[in-house]
Amino acid sequence: MSTKYTQELTYGFTRQVAPPVRETxxxxxxxxxxxxxQLIEDIQSGCAQLQSRKFAQSGGCxxxxxxxxxxxxxxxxxxxxxxxxxxxxxxxxxxxxxxTRATRGKRSEEFVWLHxxxxxxxxxxxxxxKLRDAVLYAERxxxxxxxxxxxGCVPGIIGDDIDSLVTELDGRLSAKLVPIHCEGFKSKxxxxxxxxxxxxxxxxxxxxxxxxxxxxxxVDEQRGFADGYRISRTVNIFNVGSNSNGDEVELSRLxxxxxxxxxxxxxxxxxxxxxxxxxxxxxxxxxATHDDYLLGHLQERFGTPYIIDTLPIGIRSTNRWLRQIxxxxxxxxxxxxxxxxxxxxxxxALEPFRKLLSGKSVYVGGGETRILTTAAFFKDELGMRLVGxxxxxxxxxxxxxxxxxxxxxxxxxxxxxxxxxxxxxxKRLKPDIYCGHMGANGWISRLGVPNLxxxxxxLNYMGYTGAYELARKAAxxxxxxxxxxxxxxxxxxxxxxxxxATDTRLNIxxxxxx
Amino acid sequence: MSTxxxxxxxxxxxxxxxxxxxxxxxxxxxxxxxxxxxxxxxxTYNGAAGYRGVGYCGGSMLSTTNIAENNVVFGGEDRxxxxxxxxxxxxxxxxxxxxxxxxxxxxxxxxxxxxxxxSDRNVIGVSTPGFLGNTLKGYDAVMTAxxxxxxxxxxxxxxxxxxxxxxVPGHDVFYRGNLDEIERLLGLVGxxxxxxxxxGNSIAKLRRYGAASLSVVLAPETGIQPARRLQELNGTPxxxxxxxxGPSGTAAFLRQLGAELGLDGTLVERVIASENAYFYDxxxxxxxxxxxLDWQRYAITVADSYYAxxxxxxxxxxxxxxxHLTAVxxxxxxxxxxxxxxRFDDVTSELRPAVVFEQQAGQIIKHVRGSWGLNRNxxxxxxxxxxxxxxxxxxxxxxxxxxxxxxxVAFPVSNRVALNRGYAGFRGGLTLTEDxxxxxxxxx
Numbered sequence: 032m033s034t035k036y037t038q039e040l041t042y043g044f045t046r047q048v049a050p051p052v053r054e055t056x057x058x059x060x061x062x063x064x065x066x067x068x069q070l071i072e073d074i075q076s077g078c079a080q081l082q083s084r085k086f087a088q089s090g091g092c093x094x095x096x097x098x099x100x101x102x103x104x105x106x107x108x109x110x111x112x113x114x115x116x117x118x119x120x121x122x123x124x125x126x127x128x129x130x131t132r133a134t135r136g137k138r139s140e141e142f143v144w145l146h147x148x149x150x151x152x153x154x155x156x157x158x159x160x161k162l163r164d165a166v167l168y169a170e171r172x173x174x175x176x177x178x179x180x181x182x183g184c185v186p187g188i189i190g191d192d193i194d195s196l197v198t199e200l201d202g203r204l205s206a207k208l209v210p211i212h213c214e215g216f217k218s219k220x221x222x223x224x225x226x227x228x229x230x231x232x233x234x235x236x237x238x239x240x241x242x243x244x245x246x247x248x249x250v251d252e253q254r255g256f257a258d259g260y261r262i263s264r265t266v267n268i269f270n271v272g273s274n275s276n277g278d279e280v281e282l283s284r285l286x287x288x289x290x291x292x293x294x295x296x297x298x299x300x301x302x303x304x305x306x307x308x309x310x311x312x313x314x315x316x317x318x319a320t321h322d323d324y325l326l327g328h329l330q331e332r333f334g335t336p337y338i339i340d341t342l343p344i345g346i347r348s349t350n351r352w353l354r355q356i357x358x359x360x361x362x363x364x365x366x367x368x369x370x371x372x373x374x375x376x377x378x379x380a381l382e383p384f385r386k387l388l389s390g391k392s393v394y395v396g397g398g399e400t401r402i403l404t405t406a407a408f409f410k411d412e413l414g415m416r417l418v419g420x421x422x423x424x425x426x427x428x429x430x431x432x433x434x435x436x437x438x439x440x441x442x443x444x445x446x447x448x449x450x451x452x453x454x455x456x457x458k459r460l461k462p463d464i465y466c467g468h469m470g471a472n473g474w475i476s477r478l479g480v481p482n483l484x485x486x487x488x489x490l491n492y493m494g495y496t497g498a499y500e501l502a503r504k505a506a507x508x509x510x511x512x513x514x515x516x517x518x519x520x521x522x523x524x525x526x527x528x529x530x531x532a533t534d535t536r537l538n539i540x541x542x543x544x545x
Numbered sequence: 546m547s548t549x550x551x552x553x554x555x556x557x558x559x560x561x562x563x564x565x566x567x568x569x570x571x572x573x574x575x576x577x578x579x580x581x582x583x584x585x586x587x588x589t590y591n592g593a594a595g596y597r598g599v600g601y602c603g604g605s606m607l608s609t610t611n612i613a614e615n616n617v618v619f620g621g622e623d624r625x626x627x628x629x630x631x632x633x634x635x636x637x638x639x640x641x642x643x644x645x646x647x648x649x650x651x652x653x654x655x656x657x658x659x660x661x662x663x664s665d666r667n668v669i670g671v672s673t674p675g676f677l678g679n680t681l682k683g684y685d686a687v688m689t690a691x692x693x694x695x696x697x698x699x700x701x702x703x704x705x706x707x708x709x710x711x712x713v714p715g716h717d718v719f720y721r722g723n724l725d726e727i728e729r730l731l732g733l734v735g736x737x738x739x740x741x742x743x744x745g746n747s748i749a750k751l752r753r754y755g756a757a758s759l760s761v762v763l764a765p766e767t768g769i770q771p772a773r774r775l776q777e778l779n780g781t782p783x784x785x786x787x788x789x790x791g792p793s794g795t796a797a798f799l800r801q802l803g804a805e806l807g808l809d810g811t812l813v814e815r816v817i818a819s820e821n822a823y824f825y826d827x828x829x830x831x832x833x834x835x836x837x838l839d840w841q842r843y844a845i846t847v848a849d850s851y852y853a854x855x856x857x858x859x860x861x862x863x864x865x866x867x868x869h870l871t872a873v874x875x876x877x878x879x880x881x882x883x884x885x886x887x888r889f890d891d892v893t894s895e896l897r898p899a900v901v902f903e904q905q906a907g908q909i910i911k912h913v914r915g916s917w918g919l920n921r922n923x924x925x926x927x928x929x930x931x932x933x934x935x936x937x938x939x940x941x942x943x944x945x946x947x948x949x950x951x952x953x954v955a956f957p958v959s960n961r962v963a964l965n966r967g968y969a970g971f972r973g974g975l976t977l978t979e980d981x982x983x984x985x986x987x988x989x
Contacts, residue, residue: 086631087611092581114647114675115550116557116586122957123593125552126938141942143907147549154651154676165549172551172907184579185647185676188617216579216648219613448584448605451635470584470605473598525573525602530635538631 036319036339036428042327048194049212050230050324053220054080057323059426060445061090061219064452064536067420068439071430079425079445083219083542090423090447094118096224097213098181099272101231102144105137105301106176108169108206109144112162112193113183117215118144131488134276135299143173149185157191166196170204176302177236179209187214207302209235220424221447222320229325232297236305237332258310266291266356267311267335270298271321273401273486274493281494282317282343285353288369289362297325309333313359317352317493318342318400319428341432342400343493344501345408346374348432373495381413384502387509388464389414394457396421396444397468397485403432405466405485405492405501410436413502418460423447423468444535450474451526452535464505479519481512547678547877552906552939554849554874554956557675560586561683561713562644563607567600568714568742569751573608573638575668577625577656578646580611582675590715593938594956595963597715601638608632612648622654629663639748640695642687643670650674669694681767681875684713688771691741695748698779699755704806706737706757708781711768712788714742717851718958722967722976723788730789730970733816734799734808755779759805763788764851765876765885787888788851791859791974792824797891820971827975831982840985843867843929846898847909847936847943848955849875854888856935856954856968856977861894863974864981868898869929870916872909876902906939910946933981950984 040057044050053059060079063070073079094111098118102109111118125142132139145168147153147161162180169178182193193210200208213227245251266286270279279295286293296308314326314337326337338359343352350370357366393415395406399422410417419442422429442460446452454474457465465475465482475482483504486492491500556564559578563586566574576583587604590597599606610628612621625643632641643660650672660670671690673683688710709727714720724743731738739754740746760772760783772783784805789798796817803813834840844866846857853873861868871889876882886900901912913929920926932949934940938959944951953960954968954977968977 084611085627086635087580087609087628089576089583089585089587089605089607089609090580090611092579092585095581095585110549114557115553115555115679116560116582116589116675118585119553119556119560119589120585120592121552122554122556122937122939123589123591123959126941126959143552145549145551146553148547148553150547150676150678152547154647161549168549168551168905185651188648188651215581216612216617217614219580219611221581447580450605470588473604474606523601525571525606525636525638527635527637 037323037327040323040327042324042331045230045233045328050226052218053223053226054218056226057426059220059424061424061447062539063425063443063445064539065443066439067433067436067441067443070425070443070445071433074425074427081542082539084449085538085540086451088449088451090449091221092215093218093221093224093227094181094183094213094215095120096221097211097228100225100228100298101179101181101209101211102142103131103272103298104177104179105299106140108173108175108178110147110162110165110169110178110180111144111183112147112149112158112180112186112191114149114185115146117183118181127488132299135279137299143169145169154185154189157189158186159191159193159196162191162193163196166200166204166208170206175206177209178204178206179211179231181211181213184214184216187217207235222424225321226324229322229328232305233325233328236302237308238306239309239333240306261292262310263312264290264292265311266293267308267314268293268295269314269316269322269325270295271318272298273488274317275488275490277491278493278497281491281496285349285369285494286356289353289357289360289365291360309335311335313338313356315356316340318398320398320400323428339428342404344401344404345498346377346412346495347407348404349494349498350374377495377499380499381502384506385413387506388502390416391463391509392416392418392460393464393466394419394460394462395466395485396453396471398423399425399429400432401485403429403436407432407436408498408501409466409505412498413505417441418462419443419456421446421453421456451530452538454478454524454526455531455535458531464509466505474524476515476518477522477524479515481508481515483508550904553679553904554906554937554939555679555681556586556589557679558673558677558683558686559644559646559675560589561680561716562671562673562687563587563603563683564590564594564680564715565684565687565713566642566644567603568720569640570747571601571637571639572748573602573632573636573641575629575632575641575643576607576609576646577621577643577649577654578609578612579648580609580613582646583607583609593959594715595718595958595961597718597963602636608636617648617652620652620654621649622659625654625656625659629659629668633663633666633668639667641666641668642690643668644673644687645671647674647676680716681713684716684767685770688768689774691751692771692775692778695751696754696775696779697752699753701756702758702781703737703756704758705735706739707731707802707806708739708754708757708760708775709741709763710760710772710783711762711764711851712740712742713767716956718954718956718963719967722963722965723969723973725965726967726970726973730795730799730820731802733820734803734813736802736806736808755781757781759784761786761802766850766881788855788969790855790968790977791863792821792971793862794855794858795820795970795974824971824974828978831978840982841866842931842933842950843869845869845913845932845934845947845949846871847874847934847940849873850885852955854885857889857898858892859974859977860935860981861892861898864978866933867896868892868894869896869932870901870913871898872901872903872912874904909940909943913947933984935981952981952984
């Protein structure tokens with residue numbers, strides 16, 4: 032089984048040194064202002080993919096997303112092969128590793144990263160020698176399980192051959208050496224970084240385990256039966272950087288309720304976990320933007336079927352997510368029992384929040400699958416009025432979720448970042464509540480619109496308990512909006528009056544050559 | 546030649562340029578680079594500089610050309626031209642500064658030339674590719690451009706006006722509090738301090754900084770380049786000084802400035818005496834508990850050269866702690882290191898600190914262990930305890946290993962929020978005392 036979105040996609044890229052970028056592999060729209068139904072049409076015809084902006088703001092870098100995945104791995108040292116700026120955000124976030132790991136019951140460990148600190152001389156002469164020094168330092172000082180090299184723009188442009196270094200050191204280190212090709216300039220679609228990270232994982236860390244052979248008669252056979260049964264009931268849930276431990280606990284709970292064994296991968300995993308990644312009956316995505324590349328390749332390598340469908344946020348999406356998993360194992364009746372029990376309980380619990388939120392207008396901005404499922408929850412399950420959405424990018428994976436909103440005229444902006452456009456749109460639509468991506472909410476606060484974050488590494492959003500938490504948060508934020516009122520009065524916005532008065536659609540243009 | 550760095554406490558020159566520009570009021574940066582540079586670097590300072598925020602037009606609001614692979618092949622100058630034009634339309638500002646990332650500098654885009662074409666509309670350009678070096682290099686590049694393009698030369702100088710260089714917004718997490726206190730202190734001795742980033746500044750005010758008769762550089766290296774440029778263009782001499790922290794540091798600072806500017810010595814001494822009285826009026830409150838509970842600590846200071854000596858001197862000379870080891874992470878040149886080490890001659894404690902220059906964060910623990918005899922299972926062992934680490938967030942692991950308290954002062958600081966807090970001056974000395982000692986009682 033695969034999934035209808037990936038039927039036309041092919042995998043088999045792991046013989047290449049670097050993965051293809053998503054622009055060429057999947058096709059993606061990153062600049063659009065208009066109606067939801069028109070956008071889906073334009074994506075199908077291919078013209079939405081060719082647009083870009085006249086006035087642009089900073090979105091993101093695929094290196095950040097790639098490193099976000101691999102830096103979570105247990106006992107790994109990251110080497111950023113670049114000048115000092117790339118991933119310098121580690122200075123602020125490295126401390127959160129402790130809580131990330133503690134909430135998951137994992138051993139505390141200090142996060143160690145190195146920068147090759149490329150300078151002008153390295154731009155001329157190449158930085159491989161410094162990279163080699165850094166690798167040897169990491170091996171000597173920290174004895175990690177993996178040393179992961181993230182390649183930045185500068186070595187990418189000047190042509191540093193990091194793969195040759197990996198070949199040179201092959202077999203001479205106790206750590207696995209993993210190159211990640213995630214040069215920022217190579218893709219405007221930052222989610223390419225997930226493919227880059229998983230490409231490195233697939234090539235260097237995911238290797239089938241060699242089974243021990245027992246000298247005692249029959250032991251291998253018995254063990255084989257036991258393993259076979261375990262694997263036939265195991266479901267891999269693929270976590271993402273934006274989900275919390277609470278989300279993982281909730282989704283695992285639902286899989287367990289079907290009588291299956293959940294296993295959460297690959298973030299925060301050990302190398303041993305990754306080595307056993309193929310031992311599952313089904314791989315399940317919770318966010319198509321993250322992992323079709325990984326799941327597609329795992330099917331090729333281990334034959335593990337996968338489901339890439341919706342993101343389990345809100346009641347309907349969670350039901351759908353669960354039904355699809357259950358169907359794979361022929362557990363439809365069990366699923367319906369779980370769904371009925373959970374839905375009844377949850378609907379009752381949501382009543383007080385529906386009273387508070389019903390009829391209130393809401394705008395949602397962020398990653399495509401998350402915003403559309405979150406918006407559907409607000410609209411269809413809490414009775415809120417959805418006035419618009421903003422997606423970082425839009426690709427094939429959300430066609431069905433968008434259709435299920437049954438709102439073809441819904442105003443949609445496609446933009447990674449671009450708060451100037453978003454502020455103009457939100458100012459015009461004046462929603463009662465805004466729910467958005469990190470980096471956007473602050474600008475909306477300056478507008479005076481009460482808002483809450485679309486995701487959080489410590490907050491629950493997924494499954495039934497996540498739906499309750501999301502409703503609770505939305506109701507909480509309107510209990511006191513003084514912060515937003517004060518901020519809008521006394522902290523300014525840099526946007527010009529002319530800009531705010533201009534239709535944001537005029538900022539979209541036909542792209543220059545791709 | 547530079548080496549790799551373990552857990553560097555810097556971003557790149559572009560990061561330094563952006564954090565500097567974010568510190569200037571109503572200034573709009575235009576980043577000519579790949580799409581992620583601007584917001585990632587802004588995120589570094591938003592998250593690791595005591596949550597300083599994104600300023601007037603930083604963070605995701607940063608204007609950027611978002612160049613991609615096709616521009617790397619065909620050039621990105623047309624894209625920059627279009628972006629400047631549209632930024633002038635979309636964003637209000639008193640000054641627009643084009644800064645550059647690695648990609649466009651390697652391919653040879655003439656960003657400064659394009660910016661010059663917009664000079665009649667308050668646009669200037671600076672070359673700030675990441676490979677130029679660390680944060681501090683970016684500060685120097687931007688400030689030199691401000692000196693060249695914003696500060697208007699003034700043949701008439703005011704002997705009671707000085708410019709302050711070397712305080713890097715964000716990299717000095719407490720820059721706002723520090724600069725406001727320096728401005729207040731100098732005001733007491735009749736001197737107007739031009740701080741660039743302090744409260745109430747504007748580009749209009751910066752234009753008149755040429756009237757200052759002296760530049761004061763508060764870091765050993767950072768800030769010298771723009772100060773020197775101002776000397777060339779406007780004849781303003783500069784002196785090297787240090788961020789003054791607490792009574793002994795601040796008194797020395799005021800006397801140094803008084804001598805340079807020819808201030809009335811009795812006025813300077815009167816101000817020192819009254820500020821000192823203010824300091825000890827409050828400091829007196831902790832005398833009993835300090836004495837009853839023995840709040841003296843072995844201090845291990847890990848910071849860049851801007852803070853390292855200033856902090857060590859405060860805890861040793863004013864607080865009476867034992868300055869055991871000071872590790873400095875930013876000076877690479879041996880001669881600079883030797884000169885910097887000499888600064889510690891003014892530390893008055895009986896025990897003098899070991900001063901090491903180390904940029905690999907993971908090596909500090911080895912310096913500490915190498916500086917103190919190991920316990921070889923002795924019954925009577927004189928331990929390096931009680932110890933206190935004054936450093937950055939990166940030293941959390943070090944403090945844990947040493948079973949020491951930790952106060953984060955040097956960049957990065959992500960375990961506390963800094964608004965108008967500062968450690969400069971007599972009053973900053975009180976704040977630092979509060980913060981250090983609060984760590985000792987925080988578990989109660």
